[in-house]
Amino acid sequence: MNQHQLRKESNARRPGVSTLKEAIGDLLNAYQLRGKFNETYLVTYWERLMGTGIASRTSRIFINNKKLYIQIDSAPLKNELAMAKSKLIDLLNREVGEVVVEEVIFM
Numbered sequence: 001m002n003q004h005q006l007r008k009e010s011n012a013r014r015p016g017v018s019t020l021k022e023a024i025g026d027l028l029n030a031y032q033l034r035g036k037f038n039e040t041y042l043v044t045y046w047e048r049l050m051g052t053g054i055a056s057r058t059s060r061i062f063i064n065n066k067k068l069y070i071q072i073d074s075a076p077l078k079n080e081l082a083m084a085k086s087k088l089i090d091l092l093n094r095e096v097g098e099v100v101v102e103e104v105i106f107m
Contacts, residue, residue: 045095058072063100072106082104
């Protein structure tokens with residue numbers, strides 16, 4: 001057996017063994033924490049998702065009952081985002097792969 005074959009065999013997963021990502025996903029599902037995890041993910045990565053310009057003008061953001069509450073410090077930006085609510089909702093839900101946000105409320 002040459003080194004390439006040995007390396008390939010050691011990289012193959014044994015039956016019944018899952019990746020860390022799969023194990024964490026199973027854990028989140030088993031304890032019904034997937035929704036809360038996705039909400040926290042969206043809030044935490046708001047800057048990466050929306051960009052520095054929007055994130056720097058966001059003073060408060062949270063999700064409660066599938067409603068995204070955002071406090072924006074710039075009136076023109078708030079108006080722009082209000083007109084693009086459906087795009088914003090689609091973007092965020094697509095990011096996590098399920099419906100986490102159904103409505104956006106500006107404070």
